[in-house]
Amino acid sequence: METVTQCLEAPMKRLYLFIALLWLGMAPGLARAAPPSYQDLYANPARTMPMQPTWQLQPVQTQAPPWDDIFAFTIGIAPNLIERLRWLSLNPNRYSELAPALFDAFDGRTLSLSPSARSFCEGRWQVVRLEYISLNTEYQPSLKVWLVEQRPGGGLRTTTAVGRMDAQGQWAVPPVSCDGKTTMSIESSTALSYLMPEESRPMPSELQVDTVYAQHGLRDAQGQWRTPAPPRDIATAQWMDYLLQIVTPGSTGSGLIDARGKVVIPFIFGNLPDATAQRRIRLCTSVGLNRQRNASTPRACRWQRLRGSQGGAALRPVKDTSTSRWGYQNAQGQWVIAPQFHEARPFRHGYAVVAGAFPEDWRPPGWQDSQPIIRQFYRMGRFWVAEALVRNASTDGRWVIRDGLLNDAGQWLVPVRQPALHITVPFAQGGRTSHYAQMLATHLPNLLGRSVLVDHVPPTTLTDDPRLMTEGGNTRAMLAAVRLPRGGIQGVHRGPPIDALLQSLLPVTLLASEPLVLVMDSEKADTLGIHSTDDLLAYARAHPGSLRIGTGDDGWTGHLAFNQLLAMSGADMQRVVFRRMYPDSDVITKEHAVDLLFAPANGVKVAVERGQLRVLGTTAAPEHPQSYQGVQWPTLASSAALTGYTAYDHFSLWAPADSDAASNRLLQNAIAQVLAKPEVRKHLQDLQAVGGGGSPENLLELEDEEHKRWVRALSSHAR
Known part of the structure; x- marks a missing residue:
């Protein structure tokens, strides 16, 4: 039978359009979650807060690391148990984009609440934010x-509630029971423990x-x-040591001043000796790993x-009765150095030892406040942990x-949030593909623990850079609209060979099918x-041949539906x-170019x-009949001559060739949870x-079935 063709356009346009439907892309920036408002959440529970992204570790070797x-880690465990410690907890502040989670220093893995655990009791309870991780009396992490x-x-x-999770990030003890009762007193042998087994050693x-x-470092x-x-x-060193003791308000220290009252040595030392004739002074600081200082603590001097320095010999220390502070007066009883010290000794050789309030604002030359003051290093599993102020x-x-945290190469490890997942739609905003992508962007962040962005990209961009199809790791996904198999059907889809390029994509899941x-x-x-x-x-x-049916171009689902109809019915x-x-x-309705469509x-x-058009049937399977405004439409397969007849536009998700299979599986599981939500099921029905x-295996099987369906339809009926 001859094909009637209208609206002729360049053949390459069809190729570009098809390639665009299977295109991967990534926007240049990463979205940042807005700081949560607890007041808003209480006032409007339906307005779910953005779920903070899960995190990974990244080594840094810069001269000025991001301290x-x-x-950003905490321990919260008794010092005598540190050598048995296995997990570090990350408790970022509430404006951070990092979710509270755990790091296993024995296996080197991170653990957060599993996406599947963020809904429990058949969806009655939804976790909308992770607050912090602490320890209970059994040394088990408790997640608020x-x-x-x-x-x-x-x-x-x-x-808000507190629960305990297991080593897979599932609930060992959920935050509440299904009826809303607290679970804090419930014990669980499967809950994660902070401590390594007794036989395990760093x-x-x-x-x-x-x-x-007394200041520590790591040498190779x-x-x-x-x-x-x-x-x-x-x-x-003494200033750092003093701070490591967590200086309390009112703490004092000894220092040195000259005859003009200028501080020569800040008030950070203990009981200093007076300056000698050689104009030198002996300074000492405590040494050793024990932070509890006493008389037996060794010192380095x-x-x-x-x-x-000149002068000072004629000055004498005097205590001001009105302020109880010490200063210095001359022979006439005049204040030369105002009373301000807790203690004061006579000048010797131009210097005097005095005691005053610990100078909280004093910093060593060149010191940056962002720099940590390290208290100690200890071995934890196969990593080093630095405890610091x-x-x-x-x-x-x-x-x-x-x-x-450091690895054995001496690299600091920084927890970083997962990058946003970019879902590419090769059309301008609007249309069915864009609509499904926005649906995923709305529901996936809370399940994946990462931002999800939709990129609308011009169709021809792929021809300029084929790498966009194959590279991108776990930061990209592609929503391929309408057609399976990916590589098209030989003899139907014309243009340069693209099978190899398209076949490099990895399956994620089928999102939806429309008859x-x-x-x-x-x-x-x-x-x-x-x-x-x-x-x-x-x-x-x-x-025969008197009725005209309109379809889209060769290779689209309408083409398949037409060929199947004639091949199976003999009409x-x-x-x-x-x-x-x-x-x-x-x-x-206007052009009267065809009778059916x-x-x-x-x-x-x-x-x-x-009332201009009459629905004779849909291409849906009989078990999924379609209805509109309360009227159920018949399926073409309900006719005996068309038993088994179906034809669907398939909206499927694919990933770059260099993506991680585990990450793709995680994405597939999250999409399955989205599709199981009652509101989403209702939306798809509409x-x-x-x-x-x-x-992913099911998607590949569907692709193979679609290929066979095309071959049968084309071989049994001339196009």
Whole structure:
């Protein structure tokens, strides 16, 4: 049978359009989650907060490492148990994009709450935010979460609760029972433990802990410092040591002033000796790993030379009765150095030892406040942990104890959030593919723990850089619209060979499938007495070639639907080809170019509502009948002559060749959870679509089935 062709366009346009449907792309930036508002959540539980991304570790070797990011771990365990410690916990501040999680220093893996655990009790409870991880009395991590409850009688409410998870990130003890009762007192042998088994020991390392003036660092086998070298200036070392004791308000220290009252040595030392005739002073600091200082704590001392200073001999220390502070007066009783010290000694050789409040604002020369003050290093599994005193934006400007992590190469490891997942749609915004992509971007972030962005990309971009199809790792995914198999059908799809390029993609999952509808001009149907599929086939057999059916271009689903219809029924009708995916209803209602039309439901529903078009059947499987405005449409397969007949537009997700199979499986599982949500199921039903969610293997099987379907339809009926 001859094909009637309208609206001729360049053949290459079809190729570009097809390639574009299977194109991967990535926008240049990464989205950042907005800081949560707890007040908003309580006031409006339906407004779920962005789920913070899970995180990974990344080594840094820069001269100025990002200390704020490195020292982001906590331990929360008794010091005598540190050598048995296995897990470090990450507790970022509430504005961070990192989710609270655990790091296993024995196996080198990260663990967070599994996406599948973020909904429990058959969806009644949804985890909308991870708050922090702490330890219970059994040395098990306890995870505080924000929950939204779908109440049995309708409505939502928000609460917080604490649960415990197992080594797979599932709930060993959920935050609440299904009826909302607290679970904190429930014991579980499967809950994760912070401690390594008794027989486990830290692994050996070539790095060794070394100290200078009680300040610690790691050296390699060649003696090179792999961490910041401890200070060799004893004043800096003593200042750091003093801070490591967590200076309390009102603490005092001894220092040195000259005859003008200028501070020569800050008030950070203990009981200093007076300056000697040689104008030098002996400065000492405590040494050793024990932070609890006492009389037996060893000390390291050195002599520090002093520049020549004159005067002071005529001054005498005097205590001011009104302030109880010491200063210096001359022979006439006049204050030369105002009373300000807690203690004061006479001047010797131009210097005087005085005691005053610990100078909280004093810093060693060149010191940056972002730099940590390391307390100690200890071996943990196959990693090194540095415990430090830090003060930065994440601590609200307070000195707090945090931990950093190093590998055996001496590299600091920084927890970084997972990059956003980019779903590429090769069309401008709008249309079915774009709609499905936006649906994923709405629901996936809470399940994946990462941002999901939709990129709309010009179709011809792929021809400029084929790498976009094969590279991108776990940061890209592609929503391929409408057609399977990917490489097309030989002899149907024309242009340069693209099979090898398309076949390099890895399957993720089938997202949704939409059947077509076969509609007919209502007036002509009445005139010819055609009210059903059987009526249509009977008329077509009695009047071969008299009926015209409009479809999209070769290779689209309408082409397959037409060929299957004729091959299975034995009827004879003309196919009229329109140079696009699908013709719209105007080709019947206004142009009267055809009698019947294969098209998606959303392309003809308005004309059906107006009574201009009559639905004779859909290409759906009988177990998934389609309905509109309460009227169920028959399936073409319900006709005995068309038993087994189906034809679907398939919307499927694929990943680059260099993506990780485990990550793709995680994405597939998350999409399956999205498709299982009642509101999503209802939405797909309204779109006349059938949800997918199957495994990557299922998607490949579907692709093979579609290929066979095409071959059978084309071989049994001439195009």
